[in-house]
Amino acid sequence: MNDASAGEIRIVADRLVKRFGDFVAVNEVSFEARRGEIIGFLGPNGAGKSTTIRILCGLLRPTSGKAEVAGLDVARYPERVRENIGYMSQKFSLYNDLSVRENLRFFGGVYGVKGERLSKRLDFAVDMAGLKGREDALVADLSGGWKQRLALGAAVMHEPAILFLDEPTSGVDPESRRRFWHLIYALAGEGVCVVITTHYMDEAEYCNRIALINGGRLIALGSPGELKRSAIRGEILLVEGDDPGAILEALEGVPAARDVAPFGSSLHIVVDDAARDVAAIEARLKERGLSWSKIEPIKPTLEDVFVQLVGGDGARGAAQ
Amino acid sequence: MNDAPKPSIEARNVTKRFGGVAAVEGLSVACAPGEVFGFVGPDGAGKTTIMRLLAAVMRPDEGSIAIEGLDAVADPERVRSRVSYMPQRFGLYEDLTVDENIEFFAELFGISRRERDERAERLLAASGMTPFRKRRAGQLSGGMKQKLGLTCSLIHTPRVLLLDEPTAGVDPVSRRDFWRILYGLRGEGVAIVVATSYLDEAERCTRLGLLRDGRMLYCDTPARLKTLMPGEILAIASREARRARDVVAERDGVKGAILMGDGVHVVVDDAARRAKELEAALTRGHVEFDEIERIAPSIEDLFVALLTGEKAR
Secondary structure (H helix, E strand, C coil): CCCHHHCCEEEEEEEEEEEECCEEEEEEEEEEEECCCEEEEECCCCCCHHHHHHHHCCCCCCCEEEEEECCEECCCCHHHHHHCEEEECCCCCCCCCCEHHHHHHHHHHHCCCCHHHHHHHHHHHHHHHCCCCCCCCEHHHCCHHHHHHHHHHHHCCCCCCEEEEECCCCCCCHHHHHHHHHHHHHHHHCCCEEEEEECCHHHHCCCCEEEEEECCEEEEEECHHHHHHHCCCCEEEEEECCCHHHHHHHHHCCCCCCEEEEECCEEEEEECCHHHHHHHHHHHHHHCCCCCCEEEEECCCHHHHHHHHHHHHHHHHHCC | CCCCCCCCEEEEEEEEEECCEEEEEEEEEEECCCCEEEEECCCCCCHHHHHHHHCCCCCCCEEEEEECCEECCCCHHHHHHHEEEECCCCCCCCCCEHHHHHHHHHHHCCCCHHHHHHHHHHHHHHCCCHHHCCCEHHHCCHHHHHHHHHHHHCCCCCCEEEEECCCCCCCHHHHHHHHHHHHHHHHCCCEEEEEECCHHHHCCCCEEEEEECCEEEEEECHHHHHCCCCCEEEEEECCCHHHHHHHHHCCCCEEEEEEECCEEEEEECCHHHHHHHHHHHHHHCCCCCCEEEEECCCHHHHHHHHHHHHHHC
């Protein structure tokens, strides 16, 4: 069963706030995540994703609000929370000058995994990473995809109930990424609750639910399909032509076009009403003497949703 | 004007070896002005080596490379004046401000103050960086560093722009800003080459070259490459994704099934025919589902299908 709604609750964030001086990094964030669920944190750089994760890992105390992880209050029992969670960051935190086995032993030791359990978990992690027969290889000699799978193995040495992954697939290739997601799904299938941050929309599509975070606030929460169906105002028109650069420039001045963005060799235009506004788009292109091969309404992509909800100002403001 | 304008980039049979291992082998590719060409492939496929060869910072062992008709091997200096290369980690000076970094690179390329100010203003505005001109580069977020790198790369007017993984770690809004600038350059006839492993980025290129082990296995527009996809994809929206997968995975005509956030993506031989069969099977298995629809393959789907097939050969 993967029915996330049926699983027990593993994470509760209740009006979490974190201030650094005057700066509100996390602002009234509330959500729940269940056993077996994969929840994706999406947001611009500096939106508060990592700060929220650090609070949930018991590494930072919230200024106000409450967080429970594995049924434990993170502010009161940070050590016990950490026994129940695994954490993997984009930098993988593996030791390059140690072998595969030595790294896993080290991380097992950090989490207090000993004796027979340690050797069992070591086998499991090696197997999961696909590194059987290469236990003595130095991590420095592994390519990005292998390192990534090994880091995941290291993060689950102690069989955590909750796994936090902070941009884990930065800089790995598509095949490795797909294999990685296969592993994530296997862990979720065994009941692990996974929280993952990413900048990539194709990756967000793998998540059961997406929490869109901007300026410290949780601005949307739902499955990828729900967000695409209902989170966006207006409709999207796809425009294709020989000179997308010129089309982009021409359409930026059309009042009906609320936003114009390059997307592949085509453009996505946000309008209030696709059926009505197509005329204004065509008129402007004709007026400029630009030809087009296609103008049609399409379903919004996750990127369309993200850009509309976060907006230009959000991304820039958050960095200030 | 000729009917066929001089290609911005023309590489013929280029091979580069490192200690006997070919990092790039027999690569031939031509890019026209205004084109955005994407090299995509797994780690170690040769993407970065190709960028360095095209930037004339590395010489090929065999073959020829011409940038706007200039021989990159015989005349690397002149080639470099027309090319701008943004490596994965662009060498910004972290203790200098945004403005000071731009000044530095402008001087390096011998750009006049007036031209520099004009370009810097335009590029910074286009990328939303204007409020941060006095900030030190070391204090910028990852996305802003990338945008500053691009601004510095474009402070002179290159004819060919080479970008190695330009938006790794950059959020989607910044990525759109980035691409808006690139689209502006296309209009000026600049040829752009991007090395990337993200399909968000690959989808934006006018043509793609799929690399593996230093060889270019496929080269075409994203739309035409997608027609090479063996099979079609059905998306099943279901809250019981795992059960849905188990029910459909072993059925006739199903080549693969992967779990996605909203359900399962199933690769089938014939979408129209199998959709009905899968629907019936799910109903019989009492698996709740909302809909089954045919979706276009993504570049990632294609990639995995083509490269996996290639490996198996």
